[in-house]
Amino acid sequence: MKKAKRIWMGSMLGMAATAVATTGPAWAQGAPVKIGLLATLEGPFAAGGADGMRGAELALAQRGGTVAGRKVEIIKASSNANPDVAVNAVRKLVEQDKVDIMVGPLSGSEGIAVKDYSKTQPNITFINGGSGAQATTLVNPSPNFFRFNTEGAQWMVGLGKAAWDKGYRRVMVIAEDYAFPYSQVQGFMAEYCRLGGKVPLKAWVPLGGKDYASTIARIPKDVDALLVVLGGADAVNFLNQYEAAGGDKPMMGGSITVSQDVLNYRGKRRDSLVGTISAGPLADAYDGAAWKQFVDAYRKAYPVSAGGYPSPSLFALVYYTNMKAALDALDAVKGDLSGGQAKYRDALQKLELRMPTGTVRLDGNRQAIGTTFVTEVVKDSGGNLTTRVLRKVENVEQLLGMPRDQFKIGTRDEPSCP
């Protein structure tokens, strides 16, 4: 009796497990196109990830949720800027939720890990979200991984010259210790060192670090300015502590340092942020008509009261860019994803993407060639900090104008001009 009951319960459990396992996959290729969307909704880039999601959703909303008569369904997933978590999330989207196209992830080493994973899924097209590591498209590029946003080094082109013009001759670098800031620093130094500038000291701090006291203590007296390449919460932490330590060096920012996260900073040093130069793929105050239209659409869809920023952040723009590319190419092939998505990929490769900031094309490694803005922080009439465009640099390529054999990917020590 007892044994019979046990066997019965055991087999019920077994059947239940089997049922769960088999019902998951099977629904056939129906009408809607499924797009997986991955951003960091946890961890150090949680705020940026949420805004990235807004940007991607905006791109779809502008098409009314359909492309070439096919409904587009977005399935979201979250990571925390760790590559293993990102790959797990992508694997779930691709293998369990059966998405046709994958958009994401957000941060640099996640991008490299997802690119490696994309090679095992040749029938799915992967489009980057916000990640900006150089190696993603330079080292062992994957034939089905596309990146329509320019990356970290490209975003800093023009800043070296702007710093030189401002009279900065010696600059200390304070940056987070991973691939994306390496590339940002390289983008700056490639130009700055060529002009004759010196970078005597680079301080690499851990991502998500809370304590910058030791870094602040190391700042030499004889540098003219600091190049701060920290993201989101880290940048605000640094600002607080530098303020408390009585720091007074002028600052330059990386592309994600002087984002809306930081411009919304409420500390006493807020006013000293005015005059900070930085470079990036967007500028709040850029007066192109397409950009103004984009900002209006963003504000209308995500007013500040609903959690949006006063102006779309960098992550909103890059996710918008990549999602728009995914949808535009889908439109170009009339929603035809057959034949291992060959036609679709061809369309992606040939796409001339009309973006709010300018036209984006792809190079041979499926990496974007696009526009960079050099900007300066100013205060607008409403008392909000915003940025002003100093210069617009067009057609910035991934190799920063160097020949391929001389180009080395940025690391802690590369480039160097002490």
Added chain:
Amino acid sequence: MSAAHWRRAMNSAAASALARGAGVPARVPASRSRPPVARPVEVDPYADSSAPRWLKFLWRHLGPRHVLLPLLALVFPLVATPFFTFQVAAQALVLGLVALSLTFLAGYGGMVSLAQLTVAGIAGYSVAIFGVSGTAVSLGWPWWVCVPLALAIATVCATLIGWLSVRTEGIYTIMITLAIGVAFYYLVLQNYSVFNGFQGFQKVYPPTVLGIDWRSPLPFYYLCLACSLAGYLVVKWLVRAPFGIALQGIRDNPRRMNALGYNVVAHRVAAYAVAGLIAAVGGVLLVWYNGLISPGSVSTTWLINILVIAVLGGMRHPIGSFVGAVVFVLLQTFAIDLIDRERFNLVIGGVFLAIVLFSPDGLLGLWAWLRSRFGPEQAVTATTSNSRRRT
């Protein structure tokens, strides 16, 4: 195996030794052999049959679940999708194996170590550093060198961690192992020459051996299943062996065991070494599962997650760690489908809280409660067959 078990075992051993000594006094001095080994003697209902010993052992100890569960585990990947086989089942087995080492340490040794994932991470990093990866730092040695080496390094490290922390008790053990875990995290985060810093190692895949690509879901699942089963059986066997019995005695009353002549520190350090080896196997599988290892893989989040898995399943039985791992992985993977995408961690936390709140003994405790509630005949037989069957 509970304290009551241990006491009974000791009592029956003493009684049988006494009986032997009184019954045949002439034989002991004549043979001059070793004194009788203290071993629990149980009445064997199948003693009179002529079947071999191992068969009788199996017959006594096997229930239907011992057959059904492995059978289910064997058949599962044949009916499930590769996604379920790889991401849910294999990941649960790997995490369960690491949690098993904690269950062994905490459940049977009374030492809650948060550094078990660190030990697993040391093994994973060793495989990545000595073996083949997509990073230039790796030495590229063949797998049959670097896997045993990784296991050895991790076991030695676990022994050292144990040696450092066994002199502490309770919350201090947790503190010191947490400190070791965090220290290792920052070491790998900031060291570039050996651990490659924030980037860690990409493309650390299992090798192709015997013509089988162990990276593909089915072989990898069976590899994990074999390792997990081996780990489970080792723990089951060990806790009934003299070493395990002594360890449980030390857990319940170290001073008395010391007075009885047992070396408390040595037993505890040995327990750390065994747990370290189990965690190391899990660590090698974990790095192969992820295909990469970076400081994020050994961060405090993961140290805590292993504890969560062990507590979730329940520490009264080694199977608890695997039960906990399955629930944990299912939640991690599918909670995001249940609720608003930005709030899914609330579900995960809520379920963990509910389980711990309503059943301090984890899911196994819940299961035992259900059985006692809905299986009336269990209560009647509980004192005889059931108590022996449960370990």
